Amino acid sequence: MKPAPFDYVQAETLDEALAVLAAEGSDARVIAGGQSLMPMLNMRLARPKVLIDVMRIGSLARVDDGGDRVVVGAGVRQAALLAWPRLAAKLPLIALALPWTGHAQTRSRGTICGSVAHADPSAEMPLCLIALDGEVHLRSARRRRVLPAGDYITGMMSTARDDDELIEAVAFRVRPGRGCGFREVARRHGDFAIAACAAIAHADGIRLAVAGVADRPELRDWPDLEGDALDDALNAFAYDLDARDDIHATARYRRDLVRQIGRDVIDEARRCRV
């Protein structure tokens, strides 16, 4: 339960970090808050030769409110975004979901981008990024590119990031007037979700995004379904997610969570739709 040896580089600028990443490729890993990567290192599920610490790069520690989108830099800790005074007004779904992301003791260090980079199938931030049509801003010494969150996350802890790229920021779209709801079930508040549901209600219909069941967050868009039609849609979605049995819950229980808390969060989202 101790990390395998690695070199440690504390980058002062983004260019320095990108240069090391370009030279080392898949032998390097970027560390920000470390709350996802450190367990992987401790359990030796990740054995990089070089660790590049980006937390002293001042330019990455910014939340930019661009009106119709909020861009969260790679150095922004979860606790810092939770304390951002405009969070509830601009990104109400994030305001609901962030308190479920880990514990206060890990949100103090963990970053938003780090959670997206890790792409755990049960994690809240990848779920919300996908639910909000967010983008991942990737940067390498070669180029800069922007991927829709749904294209970035390709499976369980696997992403479209190239070996020489790092996440510079993630961008959430701001859409006033939409209602949202969030709920999850875990063995203990802050632990990995057995199932997590995020719903968005807008003028033309509803969206439900689910984490913890399939190998990546999945979403469905529906018109404003009610009653049996909504139950049928939720049931079909629950089966489409191809839930598996594991030590925490059976597939059947997970499907039931999708039907039950899926319905709850949709109702919650509709209540706060303007």
Place this chain on the structure above:
Amino acid sequence: MPRLSAAQRHPVRFRLNGEAVEGIAEPRMLLADFIRHELGRTGTHVGCEHGVCGACTVSIDGTMARSCLTLAAQVEGCEVRTVEGLAPEPGRLSVLQAAFRRHHALQCGFCTAGILMSLDVYLRAHPAPTEPEIREVLSGHLCRCTGYAPIVRAAMDAAAELSLSTRQEDVRYV
């Protein structure tokens, strides 16, 4: 841009409980192990080593943090506080520690140091907590002895005592 080689040990300097400390560490050394084995302060306990149990929780720059999910090299220049820094003087407990004793908020004590550090940080920022807020803070810790009820009672009692007290010393030593 310094690159610390995996094969060597490098100096790490920070402030621990108000005192400047220095030791040497490989880049891969965890803060928990650095505090215990390099600096010899064994009050911080190591349980699961992947951030779940909370036993190793310390304060880094005034926030609660897992010292098993932090590298020693990452706290260079930081202000770290551990359970050894809670008591105002030898032979005297802090308000929170005294409340833990009164309420039997510990049995084996393995989880206690981490819980004390989380509550110390929380009560400094939130002097009038509600019971659900305390329980939420405690959700980041595992205690297999107490069932948590006495820990919640101790935290609420300490908060009440701190809010009554205007003595500067007691405010400083939550």
